[in-house]
Amino acid sequence: MKYQEHFVKTVKHYFQRQGEEWLMGLPSLINYCEERWQLRMLAPYSLSINYVAPAVKNTGEKLVVKCCIPGKEFLNELEALRLMKGERMVSVLDWDEQRGIILLEKLEPGSCLAELENDEEACRISAIVMKKITRRLSPAEACGLPSTLDREESLKEIIRNYPEGTGPITRQMLNQALKLYTYLNGSSRERWILHGDFHPYNILDTGKDEWKAIDPKGLTGEREADLIQFMLNKLPEDKEKAYEVIKERAGIFTEELGLNKQRLLLWGYAHAVLSTSWTVDGMNYDKNFFNGIEIFRKLYEDCTRNFLEKITLN
Ligand SMILES: Nc1ncnc2c1ncn2[C@@H]1O[C@H](COP(=O)(O)OP(=O)(O)O)[C@@H](O)[C@H]1O
Ligand SMILES: [Mg+2]
Incomplete structure (x- = not known):
């Protein structure tokens, strides 16, 4: 699987060895997401340090899947999403703490x-x-x-x-x-x-x-x-x-x-x-x-x- 160059560089710069291993396991992590939540992951967004991609469930529902390196930073993000829940913060649909995955509501048109x-x-x-x-x-x-x-x-x-x-x-x-x-x-x-x-x-x-x-x-x-x-x-x-x-x-x-x-x-x-x-x-x-x-x-x-x-x- 070929990833965006900047993404690979950033992951390796900040997470070093752990980052390299995580990148190697990414294809099977994507498979895991597709099977567990019965969805299809599409081409990723422009990435920096996490793998974030739009996805479509078998039911047709659109969403976004964010895969992060598991650990303290990931747990802080999950906690912050929970604490800041409200009309101006993206909603969380589901997550997997151990594997560093968050399913998010898809914001559309989603331009920044x-x-x-x-x-x-x-x-x-x-x-x-x-x-x-x-x-x-x-x-x-x-x-x-x-x-x-x-x-x-x-x-x-x-x-x-x-x-x-x-x-x-x-x-x-x-x-x-x-x-x-x-x-x-x-x-x-x-x-x-x-x-x-x-x-x-x-x-x-x-x-x-x-x-x-x-x-x-x-x-x-x-x-x-x-x-x-x-x-x-x-x-x-x-x-x-x-x-x-x-x-x-x-x-x-x-x-x-x-x-x-x-x-x-x-x-x-x-x-x-x-x-x-x-x-x-x-x-x-x-x-x-x-x-x-x-x-x-x-x-x-x-x-x-x-x-x-x-x-x-x-
Ligand atoms: N819920 C969402 N709806 C639509 N686009 C999203 C959503 N979450 C992330 N994105 C897109 O994916 C990009 C990377 O996601 P982000 O959560 O900012 O990752 P990182 O932690 O690596 O910066 C965003 O800049 C945006 O373009
Ligand atoms: Mg970001």
């Missing part, structure tokens, strides 16, 4: 929000989706999803592995981002159930002028922390133009969701460092994420007339 040309409209639509799918947790409420503290831990691990920096990320950037994570996590007053991978490729058109979120990784923390991926996507390569786009987006999200803009920009710096580090693969890395680091710094400093470093001095 990233295809919308008008960036302001895309931001306003996504703010509505975010409002509907997130929920504030009461202080004592337990939730097994990863939190923004786990993001801080993830950055600490990168620093342990690459104390001098990784790819284009310098030691200073890593340390500054860690200080910001510690500051932000230590001073946050709200805890929400969040999507965890909220960006315009994970918001799909359902036709009725309503858009639904798919693919939640699950996260808890402030809403400000969950908007950074969105802001780092679909950016012009030119840094000055990208600055203007992020500035506009930060303004819209702050207004629509009643956010704290300064904290949004600080989460922006910290997350841009972390997410760029995740993409470093030899000489390759995500250039938009990387440009985002200095853009968030500049936006913060322009907005507050204060140096970013000052926030973490005391």
Whole structure:
């Protein structure tokens, strides 16, 4: 079986040996799905790290089958889909925890929000989706999803592995981002159930002028922390133009969701460092994420007339 090149590369990059074995077992996993649920799987969508394909049941019902590498991340996604269940989150039809399979309602036409040309409209639509799918947790409420503290831990691990920096990320950037994570996590007053991978490729058109979120990784923390991926996507390569786009987006999200803009920009710096580090693969890395680091710094400093470093001095 021949798979999309980018998909194979990504699976191997993130899951290494386990990923290679999973790819080898994929044809029999697809057979398993077809027999267990009496369906036919069609050609997959454009893939990144999971095998996702439209399918048709013997009864004619259309659906989507998502096959993931079993483990904690898969279970978090399943839990997030359950916790965020509602009119703006894709519905789950069935699942197999052990094999990493989820059957989903098929969203049609299913084009993603990233295809919308008008960036302001895309931001306003996504703010509505975010409002509907997130929920504030009461202080004592337990939730097994990863939190923004786990993001801080993830950055600490990168620093342990690459104390001098990784790819284009310098030691200073890593340390500054860690200080910001510690500051932000230590001073946050709200805890929400969040999507965890909220960006315009994970918001799909359902036709009725309503858009639904798919693919939640699950996260808890402030809403400000969950908007950074969105802001780092679909950016012009030119840094000055990208600055203007992020500035506009930060303004819209702050207004629509009643956010704290300064904290949004600080989460922006910290997350841009972390997410760029995740993409470093030899000489390759995500250039938009990387440009985002200095853009968030500049936006913060322009907005507050204060140096970013000052926030973490005391
Ligand atoms: N429920 C669905 N209805 C229609 N298309 C879907 C659905 N779920 C996923 N897709 C398509 O499959 C692609 C990959 O699915 P996604 O869950 O985002 O996988 P990944 O976790 O690998 O990013 C999406 O970008 C979208 O095009
Ligand atoms: Mg996705």
